[in-house]
Amino acid sequence: MSLADARAIQPSLEAVEAEPEEDARTLENIAAWCERFTPVVVIDAPDGLFLDITGCAHLFGGEAALCGQIVTRLQAQGFAVRAALAPTPGAAWALARYAHISAQERGEEALLRAALAPLPVEALRLDEDAAALVRRLGLKTIGQLLAAPRSSFTARAGARAMLRLDQALGRTPEALSPRRPAPPVFALRRFLEPLFSVENILVATERLCADVIEKLDLRGAGARRAALHLFGVDGRDRVIEIGVSRPEREMKPLLRLLREKLNRAAENLDAEFGIEAARLDITRLERIEGAARTLAAVEEAQAGAEQLAALVDMLSARLGPKRVLRPKLHDAHAPEKAGAWSAALHSSPARGEAYIPRDGVMRRPLALFSQPQPIETIAAVPDGPPIRFRWRRVLREVARAEGPERISGDWLGGLPTRDYYRVEDKQGRRYWLYREGFYGDSVARPRWFVHGLFA
Amino acid sequence: MAGAPLHELCPAEAGAEPAAMGLALGLAAAWAGRPGVVWVGEEGAFAETGAPHPPGLAQFGLDPGQFIVVRASRREDCLWAAEQALSARGAVVVCALAAGGKPLDLKATRRLLLFAERNGSTCLLVRPLADASAAWTRWRVSPAPSDAEARELGPPAYAIELMRNRAGPAGSRFTIEWNAHARAFRERDLARDLSAASEDGPADPIRARVG
Numbered sequence: 001m002s003l004a005d006a007r008a009i010q011p012s013l014e015a016v017e018a019e020p021e022e023d024a025r026t027l028e029n030i031a032a033w034c035e036r037f038t039p040v041v042v043i044d045a046p047d048g049l050f051l052d053i054t055g056c057a058h059l060f061g062g063e064a065a066l067c068g069q070i071v072t073r074l075q076a077q078g079f080a081v082r083a084a085l086a087p088t089p090g091a092a093w094a095l096a097r098y099a100h101i102s103a104q105e106r107g108e109e110a111l112l113r114a115a116l117a118p119l120p121v122e123a124l125r126l127d128e129d130a131a132a133l134v135r136r137l138g139l140k141t142i143g144q145l146l147a148a149p150r151s152s153f154t155a156r157a158g159a160r161a162m163l164r165l166d167q168a169l170g171r172t173p174e175a176l177s178p179r180r181p182a183p184p185v186f187a188l189r190r191f192l193e194p195l196f197s198v199e200n201i202l203v204a205t206e207r208l209c210a211d212v213i214e215k216l217d218l219r220g221a222g223a224r225r226a227a228l229h230l231f232g233v234d235g236r237d238r239v240i241e242i243g244v245s246r247p248e249r250e251m252k253p254l255l256r257l258l259r260e261k262l263n264r265a266a267e268n269l270d271a272e273f274g275i276e277a278a279r280l281d282i283t284r285l286e287r288i289e290g291a292a293r294t295l296a297a298v299e300e301a302q303a304g305a306e307q308l309a310a311l312v313d314m315l316s317a318r319l320g321p322k323r324v325l326r327p328k329l330h331d332a333h334a335p336e337k338a339g340a341w342s343a344a345l346h347s348s349p350a351r352g353e354a355y356i357p358r359d360g361v362m363r364r365p366l367a368l369f370s371q372p373q374p375i376e377t378i379a380a381v382p383d384g385p386p387i388r389f390r391w392r393r394v395l396r397e398v399a400r401a402e403g404p405e406r407i408s409g410d411w412l413g414g415l416p417t418r419d420y421y422r423v424e425d426k427q428g429r430r431y432w433l434y435r436e437g438f439y440g441d442s443v444a445r446p447r448w449f450v451h452g453l454f455a
Numbered sequence: 456m457a458g459a460p461l462h463e464l465c466p467a468e469a470g471a472e473p474a475a476m477g478l479a480l481g482l483a484a485a486w487a488g489r490p491g492v493v494w495v496g497e498e499g500a501f502a503e504t505g506a507p508h509p510p511g512l513a514q515f516g517l518d519p520g521q522f523i524v525v526r527a528s529r530r531e532d533c534l535w536a537a538e539q540a541l542s543a544r545g546a547v548v549v550c551a552l553a554a555g556g557k558p559l560d561l562k563a564t565r566r567l568l569l570f571a572e573r574n575g576s577t578c579l580l581v582r583p584l585a586d587a588s589a590a591w592t593r594w595r596v597s598p599a600p601s602d603a604e605a606r607e608l609g610p611p612a613y614a615i616e617l618m619r620n621r622a623g624p625a626g627s628r629f630t631i632e633w634n635a636h637a638r639a640f641r642e643r644d645l646a647r648d649l650s651a652a653s654e655d656g657p658a659d660p661i662r663a664r665v666g
Contacts, residue, residue, distance in 0.1 A: 304489030307543040308523065311493070315525055315536055323526045327509035327519040339509030341524060349520035355513055356635045360610040361603075362514045366477060367505035394470070400606050424608055428598035429470055452505055455477025455515075455598075455611060 020046065029235075030074070031179055036231035036277040037070060039186050042089075042176040048096075050089050050176055059190055077235075089176060090168030091116060094123035094142070109169055116168060117143030124164040130157040142168075183227075183281035185219070187211030194233050194274025198266045201230065201275060202259055208280035209255050216285065222247025225284040228258055233273040240265060243321065244313045245345050247286040253310060257317045264318060305349075316345040326350065333411035335368060335451065363405075363422070365432040365452030372449035375433070385421040385433065391450050396431075400424040404435075422454065430454035456482075459591040459622070460571035461564065465584040467597035467616075469554075472504045472581075474598040476551065477515075477611050479579045481633045481640055483547045484517045486577055491521025492547050493540040497533045498526060499553025500581070515611070516635035530556060534563055541570035541578055551581040561587040593619040599630045602643060610634065612643065 007013050023046060031041045031049055037060070040052035053066060060066035067085050074081045084095035091112055098119040116123070119142050121134045137152065139145045145165060153162055166172035187208045195201050205228060216222060224247055230238040242257040262269075269275075315324045325341035327350055332338045357363055377386035378395075385401035403421035412418065418434040425431070432452040437445075456462065462482075466475045483492045494507060506524075513519055525540070527533035530552070537550040550567070552559060559582060568589045571578045580590065595616040603609035611633040617625050631640040 304491070304545070307490045307546070308521070311490070311540055311543050311546075312523065314539055319525065319527065319532055319536065323528075325524045325526070327507070327512060327522055327524070329509050329513060329519055335508070335510075339511070341506075341509070344523055350509075355510075356516055357514060360633070360635050361608055362511060362611065362635075364510040364514055365505070365508055366480065366511040366515060367473060368508035368511070369505040400601055400603075400608050402606070402608055422608055424601055426600070427470070428600035428612065428614075429473070430598070430608065452508055452511070453473040454511075454608075455473040455480070455504075 023047070030079070032237055033231075033235050034070065035179075035229065035237055035279070036190070037066060038188070039180070039279060039281055040178045040182045042178045044093070048093065050092065052176075052178070052182070056188055059188055086115075087112065088168055088170040089174055090125065090164060091170075093125055094119055094168055098123040112169060113143075113146065117141065117146065121145055121161070124161065124168060126161055126164060127157075130161045130164075133157040134161050181283075183283050184285055185212055185215045185221075185223075185282040186279055187215070188277065188279040190277035191275070194276050196272075196274050198262060198269070201269075201278070202262060204275075204278050205258050205262065205280070206251075206255055208278060209251050209258070212280050212282055213249055213251050213254075216249045216282065219285070220287060221285040222249040222288045223254060223282045223284070224248075224286050225282070226254065226258075227281045227283050228262075229279040229281070230269070230275045231277040231279070233276050238265075238269055238275075241283075242313075242317055243345050245309050245316075247288050248313075249288060253313065257313055260314065260317050312344040316343070321345040333407055334413070335364070335407070338364075339368070362454055365430075366455040368432075368452040369450065372434070372451045375448045375450055377448045383419075385423055386448065389433070389448065391431075396425040396429070398423050399426045407434075420451070456592060460576070461568040461578045461580065461590045463580045463582060463588055463590040463593040463619075464596050465582060465593065465618075466554075467595045467614075471597045472500075472554070474613050475581045475596040476504055477633065478594070478596050478613050478615065479549045479551070479581050480512070480515055480517060481611070481638075482579055483549055484515065484635075484638045485640070486547050487518065487521060490543040490546040491523065492517060492549065493523045493525065493537075493543075494549045494551070495525040495527060495533055495537045495540060496549075496551040497530060497553040497556075498528050499555055500551040501526060503554060514635065515633070516638050534567070537567060537578065538570045541567065541576045542574050543576060544574050546574075546576045547579070548576060549579045549581065552583070554583050558583070558585045559588075561589060564589040588619075590619070591621040592617060599632075599643075602632070 003015055027043060027045065027047065031043050034041045034049060034051055038051050038053050038056045042050040044050055053063065057063040057066045060069055063085050067083050071081050071083050082096045084092050084099065086092035086095055094116055121139060121142060122131055123142060134145060139148055150162060153159060163172065167174040189204060189208055191204065195204060223244065225243045228240040232238065240258065240261045242261060248254055312324055321343040324344045326344040326347055328340045328342050329350055330338055330340065373391065376390040378388040385403060386398060388395060388397055401421050401423045404419035407418045407420060409415050409417040416436045418436055420432060420434045423431045423433050430453065431450050432454065434449055434451055436447045436449065464475045464479050466472045509519055512522060525536045527536055533550065533552065537548050540546055540548040567578045567580065595618050597614045599612035599614040601609035601612060612630065614630050616628045619625050630643045632643050633640055
């Protein structure tokens, strides 16, 4: 029907431009808001949401009460809402859209069939082809479709209709993709009165922690990563994420990390409307091997390693994983590749014995500049170390030098070949210098750099 | 010096920062206990001397498996991280402050001392020369020229001067060389091993002269 036709029927009709993108954003916001009821929220564009409330309903006084709450609260926000509860997503979709009931108790398949039977076939989430085909066969309701022999549906469109029917009745499982992957373990709590103070939020966090630990214990697993969601009355979802470097199933360390982050985020929590619900997701878990520890020495070493691991967790939580680093040694020629740093939170300690040169004289600097610093050399002998050089505006007289150690450009990812020298000045300061290019190469004058400092 | 909770290592002049770093890492390697060595540095300090280079650390005799580096963008993060690390019993924590910025106040050094004392850990504070401090010892450090064949480089060597000593007289000067295999400093002039590990503790290069 065109707008003109519609106006002919109802002259006072108000026309509003469709804004699909804006609608999608609103739906996304509603989905985010719904996470306070369950972590598993699936967007069913353009106008629907699936909420998997498995394991959540008891917190809200039962399934029907939960469903009712969602509807009333969304209506209070000015949305027109229809909701239905069913054992399968397909049935919930059908009942929400086509049944004149706002909520439906869960039931057996027989009950489900009875509930779905009077609904039109469109309630089965059929595309146009499939709906048209079913209609052509004279089947108008789901009940008629159920009664019809399956063999009459051979075409592709017919097969799709049967699949939707099976999904609605739970005969065929249906995989939905939630907004974020369902956490393997989570705990949800909602509060009778909104929480305003960090102390109260901490108390709630402790309870969530206890719930989660209990579930982890049953699985014989520990947490590697966790996310605490704080749902505000204002509709916002504040997320606090923590990670630990080994699977953790003790309450204290997890709680300490959460407390640390919460205290730091306290200003940004901006909880002037209060927090009405909180959820703790274990987003990554790992099995804990229950190895028997008997030897005192092993315990001693482990105590040290555990202390260090706990420290790494703590420091990473506050400063960020990129600031807490472990050395990595690689068997590579390029200095930048031979030694690297990786986030201690996500890596295990480097193994292997330290390699110490026989004479105790260091071949590699203790500190390396991420960007080699250009220097001005004075009176350098061709193919030898400089006699003097200027770096950071200070002229340095070379007293001792060893080299060159050639590192081919092939190892440097296509950069020019470098000749490295270990150089000591008259004051005893030691530098790791290199020359890029050769004299007589005539293409360009060789350039010199300080790459690192020996200590 | 070993067993005392807080020491200060101050570069004698601009350009001596790597020497102070070397002395700190040497002492850390000599004393490294169970939890290991934690190097907490201000970004400014990394810019000055470069960032620790893992192959260099290994050649220096530090165990890379027991080494953590923390890069702090702010002074207060740096001190906080150092305090947390000192809470690990027996840890050796090197806290390196950048040359610029406000001098560290007495209170901050007292806090480090307190954390170290309480947990039996050791803090090596690398900082520019300053007045007020709660440290047990303060050393002025500069590099010492190699003592080797002509044109060759020897093992790491430092000229150090004890400027403050809570447990005894100050003013002594030494030239010491790092032995990475023994994980100990030896005094060069005496040509004897002052740092041979005693039976009840880690290598202690300084006590023989100071204590």
